[in-house]
Amino acid sequence: MRRKTTFQLLMQTGAWMVLAFLLLPMLVVLPVSLTPNEYISLPSDGFSLKHYENYFTDPEWLSATWTSIVIALSVAVIATILGTAFAIGCWLLSDVWAMVARWVLIVPILVPPVVQALGFYRFWVKLGLIDSMTGVILAHTLLALPYVSIAVFAALANLDRRIVQAARSLGASVWRTVIAVIVPAARPGMIAGAVFAFIVSFDEIVGVLFITVRNVQTLPKMIWQGINESIDPTIAAVATVLTVVTILIMVAVTWRWKARP
Amino acid sequence: MIARSLTDKGRYWILILPALAIMLTFYIWPLVEIFGISFSEPKPGFENYVSMFDSRPIRTSFVITFRVAAITTIWCLVLGYIVSYAIYNTAPRYVGLMIALVLLPFWLSVLIRSFAWIVLLGRSGVVNDSLGAVGLINEPLPLMHNEFGVILSMVHVMLPFAILPIMANMKGISRAYVDAARGLGASELRAFVSVYFPQTLPGVLSAALLVFVLALGFYITPALLGGGRVLMISEYITYQIQELLNWGVGTSLSVALLLATAAVILAAGRFVNLRRTLLERR
Incomplete structure (x- = not known):
């Protein structure tokens, strides 16, 4: 082990300070969620769990959470199927047109959220999809597709094309080769893509603000309205719950990763 | 065949x-x-675009948008570079923890993180309350509803997007070149400036493009922390559409924002490998 130089120590100290800047603001929601007051504040005399109780018993918050989960799961399934087929097709084709198609599919990453929301709104009005679950699932699927196709393509980069050629020359059809050879190689990318798709949908707010009215209430929309109307400490409780769930999932994923050979 | x-x-x-x-x-x-609407509502023609160039508030909004995006990008690059450098060059023991701390905010929703900043920076937010309680200030500091608050929280939101490409690039750089430079008598700083840093430039430029493009179109954080006083283009568009139902202005601004974004990406294409930055991310 080489000794650390002053320059390295400086960079390291700086890095920990930046990481603290990243982490600390997210931790502040925890004490605020435990305040006994009805407004956003640090708990001064005693703690209270009433804002958690409110979140877990209020029918509006619960149904919004449920709606968000249902939409995000649907998006994860649909986007993963479509995006995987797309990436595999492009990987097999691998010519100029496949490249063009791949660029088309990532456009939603680059277009500003408000601009695409305007597009959705005008078109969804024509289709009668405003304020419907179908409309939100369709919009979120479009936003999730780039992430799925990028993840699956990254997984396929490790697949040797000669294995596919071998399968074909031994008489397997295109479909059989896809199912038996390519999909298993794409699986890590499909899983990563599905997780991405879920999160993209679960967190999405700008599109939902434009294409839903009253009928479809998602969790981000409830939080958004809560922040704009009355800053209620229930939002802090919701934020804490979501942060803890995120940490737990991250820990679980890391563990699985390490457990594998 | x-x-x-x-x-x-x-x-x-x-x-x-x-x-x-x-x-x-x-x-x-x-x-x-949307492109079509900008030429047809309220009546056919280029009227929306002509009035867009004449409008002072719109010009101001574009200036604010580019300024906020540029300042955010620079801070993200500097802070992100320091973190990435430390992860790959100084702290082998805590690499796992450091990467986890970068990824956690990446996975957590932008809305929740913006909410946390409101809680911290508000007039009776945590920072002002604590400073007041200790007796350091008599009046709440204006931390929010201004460019300071918007940029601070935007840097927080965008930082992981800067760190990940820089890290991906640094991962592939061997220490051997810096060691060779040091062995030949270069000082630590000189070895960093003329040997290590140039090798990391592709990652830095990728990060710059990604953060700048995302920041240009950003809506959530400026809308929540700007309090209507830091009107970036996305918020301006929403205001025109939702409050004034002014689709002509809203859509022509959308086209302008889209073209500005495309121009930035194409211009960056001279310096950045676009395929690697956008199409083959991680």
């Missing part, structure tokens, strides 16, 4: 088409329609 390869190609297209078709129909086409 030729006939067979043609049918194979057809089969590949069957896999590609469903995703491509819904993207073209339900995403690209609505964007084209």
Whole structure:
């Protein structure tokens, strides 16, 4: 082990300070969620769990959470199927047109959220999809597709094309080769893509603000309205719950990763 | 043989088409329609664009948008570079923890993180309350509803997007070159400036493009922390559409923002490997 130089120590100290800047603001929601007051504040005399109780018993918050989960799961399934087929097709084709198609599919990453929301709104009005679950699932699927196709393509980069050629020359059809050879190689990318798709949908707010009215209430929309109307400490409780769930999932994923050979 | 390869190609297209078709129909086409509306509402012609160039508030909004995006990008690059450098060059013991601390905010929703900043920076937020309680200030500091608050929280939101590309690039750089430079008598700083840093430039430029493009179109954080006083283009568009139902102005601004974004990406293409930055991320 080489000794650390002053320059390295400086960079390291700086890095920990930046990481603290990243982490600390997210931790502040925890004490605020435990305040006994009805407004956003640090708990001064005693703690209270009433804002958690409110979140877990209020029918509006619960149904919004449920709606968000249902939409995000649907998006994860649909986007993963479509995006995987797309990436595999492009990987097999691998010519100029496949490249063009791949660029088309990532456009939603680059277009500003408000601009695409305007597009959705005008078109969804024509289709009668405003304020419907179908409309939100369709919009979120479009936003999730780039992430799925990028993840699956990254997984396929490790697949040797000669294995596919071998399968074909031994008489397997295109479909059989896809199912038996390519999909298993794409699986890590499909899983990563599905997780991405879920999160993209679960967190999405700008599109939902434009294409839903009253009928479809998602969790981000409830939080958004809560922040704009009355800053209620229930939002802090919701934020804490979501942060803890995120940490737990991250820990679980890391563990699985390490457990594998 | 030729006939067979043609049918194979057809089969590949069957896999590609469903995703491509819904993207073209339900995403690209609505964007084209936005373009059309900007030339047809309230009446056909270029009127929206002419009045856009004449409007002072719109010009101000564009200036604010580019300024906020540029300042955010610079801070993200500097802070992100320090973190990435430490992860790959100084702290082998805590690499796992450091990467986890970068990824956690990446996975957590932008809305929740903006909410946390409101809680911290508000007039009776945690920072002002604590400073007041200790007796350091008599009046709450204006930390929010200004550019300071917007940029601070935007840097927080965007930082992981800067760190990940820089890290991906640093991962592939061998220490051998810096060691060689040091062995030949270069000082630590000189070895960093003329040997290490140039090798990390592709990652830095990728990060710059990604953060700048995301920041240009950003809506959530400026809308929540700007309090209507830091009107970036996205918020301006929303205001025109939702409050004034002014679709002509809203859509022509959308086209302008879209073109500005495209121009930034194309200009960056001279310095950045676009395929690597956008198409083959991680």
